[in-house]
Amino acid sequence: MTRTTPPRPVDVEAVFPALARHRRTTTRLHPRQGTAKPEESSVAGPLLWPADEPWPVCTAVHPKGTGHLLTDVRLRRRIQDEARGREFTVEERRLLDGMARGTHVPELRDEDPLPLLAVAQLHTRDVPDLVGPEGHDLLQVFWCPFEAHGPERTIDVRLRWRRSADVGAVLAPQPEPPVAGREECVPTSCVVHPEQVVEHEYLGLLGEELQEEIAEWEEGLLDEDEDDAYDSSSPASYATYEEYEAAMAAARAQEPEEIDYMSDLSIAPGWKVGGFASWHLTDPRPVDCATCGTPMPPLLTVARVECDGASRSWLPVEDRDAADDPRVIDPVGVYLGRGLMRVHTCPADPDHPHRLSFQ
Ligand SMILES: [Zn+2]
Ligand SMILES: [Zn+2]
Structure with a gap:
């Protein structure tokens, strides 16, 4: 099934023509739980990885056998999925209680090479905003699922571009680390439903004048809402409670959705390729290339949720009846940074x- 982002509630470039210069496309990936084939785009594999090529490993020195068993993480997610809307059975409770953080692979030394986790595989044919080195049509993303790398103690992300046509026999089975430092570093296998949408630059990175114009416009929208509320032609009293209820329901249905630039018109939520970076938790920080100083746009965004209350207008049309289903809102189970x-x-x-x- 495809996923379709509803049209934005306002054509923001018609209101602010200057925003046309701050437009970019992004491809929302819309991951949903499921197992893809090695030749398909996916989250968490399997990958189109040549049988005769070594799997990437983490050689950094850090504890590698301590944390959460991947098998436990997956079992817990499956039990929680299946038990949605009911109590856990005794057997499920017993299994959940048996899973603990601890040292699971004591023979694994800190300096031993650890297979990286397959995180995503994306074809340029599926993801129009995916642009890599000349002639390469497939991006494979890995990470080491321990927040132990670099001065910021983060996961270690690795990118591998390749030409998909060059891959013959595919490696099977595919290696993975037995343990992850934190469960939320483990992605659940998903198929993807790429969809290209338009974004506009993060509010705080627009010119000051434009920012002020947008703020004034948003205030004007709020005032309009209030005027509507006062300009009520409904009678102030009702003969029956049912009449009152019906009038209130009609008023609620007419109430315009509150629109604001940041939530509805700027940056799409969820996993995506390309587009802009949101800086809602910190002030904007430049991300420049350490080698040549060129500003670096985000290639891949990994998000905790596909949409939340503020970004509800981006929920795909196909998922409208499942807006509280964790398999729609948090299909991947990854939570990095904030x-x-x-x-x-x-x-x-x-x-x-x-x-x-990170944000
Ligand atoms: Zn590592
Ligand atoms: Zn550079």
Whole structure:
């Protein structure tokens, strides 16, 4: 099934023509639980990985056998999924209680190479905003699921671009680390439903004048809402409670949805490729290439939720009846930073090292 973002509630470029210069496309991935084939785009594999090529490993020195067993993480998610809307059975409770954080693979030493986790595989044919090195049509994303790397103690993200046509026999089975430092570093296998949408630059990165114009416009919308509320032609009293209820329901149905630039017109929520980065938790921070200084846009955004209360207008049409289903809102189960992790790449030279940013 495809996923369709509803049209934005306002054509914001018609209101602010200057925003046309701050437009970018992004491809929302719309991951949903399921197992893809190795030749398909997916989250959490399997990957189109050549049988004769070594799987990438983490060689950084950090504890590798302590944390949560991947098998436990998956079993817990499956039990929670199946038990939705009812109590856990005794057997489920017993299984859940048996899962603990601890040292699960004591023989694994801190300096041993650890297979990386397959996080995503994206084809340029599926994801129009995916642009990599000349001639490469497939991006494979891995990470080491321990927040133990670099000065910021983060997961270690690795990118691998390749030509899909060059891959013959596919590696099977595919390695993975037995343990993750934190459960929310483990993505659940998902198929993806890529959809290209338009975004506009983060509010705080627009010119001051434009920011002020947008703020004034938003205030004007709120005033209009209030005027509507006072300009009520309904009678002030009702003969019956049922009449009152019916009048209130009609008023609620007419109430315009509150619109604001940040929530509805700027940046799409959820996993996506390309587009803009949101800086709602910190002030905007430049992400420039450490090699050549070029500003680096986000290539991949990994999000805790596909949409929340504020970004509800981005919920796909197909999911409207499932807006509280965790398989729609949080299909992947990954929670990095305070909800968002971005991989930025250098537009001048894709071989320059990528950088991460968090919100
Ligand atoms: Zn590592
Ligand atoms: Zn660069």
